[in-house]
Amino acid sequence: MLGQQSAPINRDVVAAQNATIETVARVEKRPLAASVTFYGNITESESHALVPTQLPEAAVVTESPLSSSDRIGSATFIGAIANTPVFAFSGELAMYRDLAANDTGEDVRLLQLAFISAGFDIEANGWVDWATLDAAAQLFDRVGFSLPTREITAPSTVEPESDGDAETQREQPAQREPYIPAMAFVAIPGDSALVISAAGVGDVISAEHPLATVTVGERSIVARVDSSTAAEVDVADAFTAIVAQQQVDVQLVRIGDFDSGADGQIPGHDLYFSVDAEKIESVPGGTTVTLERVVSGDAELVVPLGAIRSDAEGTYVLRKTEKAGDPERVSVKILETGGGWAAIGDTKLREGESVLL
Structure with missing residues (x-):
C-alpha cells in the first residue's frame, strides 16, 4: 500500500515566518536640510551673426579689432569693411539705405534711438538733422575715420548771352555732401554680446561669412532631476557648482514643471540656475557640472x-x-x-x- 510521506513541521521556520x-x-x-547632489549641463546662449545689411562689391575686411571672448556693447567698433567702420548697437535697426541730410523715415528714428542709447544728446525725430549727422561724425572720428561724402549735382541755371539775344544753359560745379552709410551699423539683440569668432583682415564678408559671430544672453546651467529631488529643493536654497574643477556659487531661479521625458530625456523636472557669466565663459557648452545644495543652519x-x-x-x-x-x-x-x-x-x-x- 502506497502512502504519502510528510516532513515534520520545522517550528523555527514557522516562528521566523510569523515574526515581525x-x-x-x-x-x-x-x-x-541635508546635502543634495545632482548633475547639470551648461547651456549656450543664443548665437548671432553680425553682417551689415548692405555690402560693397568688394566687401574685404580692412580692420579687425575683435578677439574671441571680447564683450561688446552699444556703439562698439567691431571692424572695417572696405575702409568703412562698422559699429554694433543694441536694440533694433533698419538700415536699408545710406542716409543724408533731410532724409526722413522710421529707419532714421531707429538709428537716432541707437545713438541716444550710446549717450548722444539728440532727438529721435525721424529726420536727419545736423545733430544726427554730427553724432555719426563723432562716432566715426573716435576710431580714426571721417564720414564719407558723395557727389550731388546742383540744378542747372539758364543765363542770357552777353549780347542779350540768346540764352545758354550752364551746369553748376559738382558739390559733395556727407552721408551715413548703411553698412556702418549692425544690431545686437541685447545690451551686450560675447564674441565667439571674428573675421580677419583680408577676409571677404557675406551672409555666410559674417564680420563677427556673437552670443547674446547669459549662459546658464540646467539640471534634470526626479520628482523627489525637485520637491526637496527650493529657490531660497544656496547651491554651488563644480565647473572645470572650480567651485562657483549658483542660484536656483526656477523649478520646471514635470516633463515625461521626450527625446531620450529621463522623466522629471528641469532646475534652472543662473551663474556669473565670467566664471564659465571659457567652458564649452554642454559641459557636465556637479551641483550641490549648501547645508547651513x-x-x-x-x-x-x-x-x-x-x-x-x-x-x-x-x-x-x-x-x-x-x-x-x-x-x-x-x-x-x-x-x-x-x-x-x-x-x-x-x-x-x-x-x-
Missing part, C-alpha cells in the same frame, strides 16, 4: 518622519533598547520638518540611538 521584522533608524544630529536632533507616532497622549517615537522586550516610548516635540526628516526637541533621545520606523 523591525525596521530601525538612527537618531542623527545635523542641520535639518545649526545641528539639531533629527529622525525620519516615518519614526514619528502620535496618539491621545501626544507625539512620540519608539526607542529600541538593548534589553529584550518592547521598545520604549519617548515623547518628542516636532520643531520643523523637511526632506523626509523631523527636527525634534524636548526629548530624552540621544544622538546615535535607534528608533523604530
Whole structure:
C-alpha cells in the first residue's frame, strides 16, 4: 500500500515566518536640510551673426579689432569693411539705405534711438538733422575715420548771352555732401554680446561669412532631476557648482514643471540656475557640472518622519533598547520638518540611538 510521506513541521521556520521584522533608524544630529547632489549641463546662449545689411562689391575686411571672448556693447567698433567702420548697437535697426541730410523715415528714428542709447544728446525725430549727422561724425572720428561724402549735382541755371539775344544753359560745379552709410551699423539683440569668432583682415564678408559671430544672453546651467529631488529643493536654497574643477556659487531661479521625458530625456523636472557669466565663459557648452545644495543652519536632533507616532497622549517615537522586550516610548516635540526628516526637541533621545520606523 502506497502512502504519502510528510516532513515534520520545522517550528523555527514557522516562528521566523510569523515574526515581525523591525525596521530601525538612527537618531542623527545635523542641520535639518541635508546635502543634495545632482548633475547639470551648461547651456549656450543664443548665437548671432553680425553682417551689415548692405555690402560693397568688394566687401574685404580692412580692420579687425575683435578677439574671441571680447564683450561688446552699444556703439562698439567691431571692424572695417572696405575702409568703412562698422559699429554694433543694441536694440533694433533698419538700415536699408545710406542716409543724408533731410532724409526722413522710421529707419532714421531707429538709428537716432541707437545713438541716444550710446549717450548722444539728440532727438529721435525721424529726420536727419545736423545733430544726427554730427553724432555719426563723432562716432566715426573716435576710431580714426571721417564720414564719407558723395557727389550731388546742383540744378542747372539758364543765363542770357552777353549780347542779350540768346540764352545758354550752364551746369553748376559738382558739390559733395556727407552721408551715413548703411553698412556702418549692425544690431545686437541685447545690451551686450560675447564674441565667439571674428573675421580677419583680408577676409571677404557675406551672409555666410559674417564680420563677427556673437552670443547674446547669459549662459546658464540646467539640471534634470526626479520628482523627489525637485520637491526637496527650493529657490531660497544656496547651491554651488563644480565647473572645470572650480567651485562657483549658483542660484536656483526656477523649478520646471514635470516633463515625461521626450527625446531620450529621463522623466522629471528641469532646475534652472543662473551663474556669473565670467566664471564659465571659457567652458564649452554642454559641459557636465556637479551641483550641490549648501547645508547651513545649526545641528539639531533629527529622525525620519516615518519614526514619528502620535496618539491621545501626544507625539512620540519608539526607542529600541538593548534589553529584550518592547521598545520604549519617548515623547518628542516636532520643531520643523523637511526632506523626509523631523527636527525634534524636548526629548530624552540621544544622538546615535535607534528608533523604530
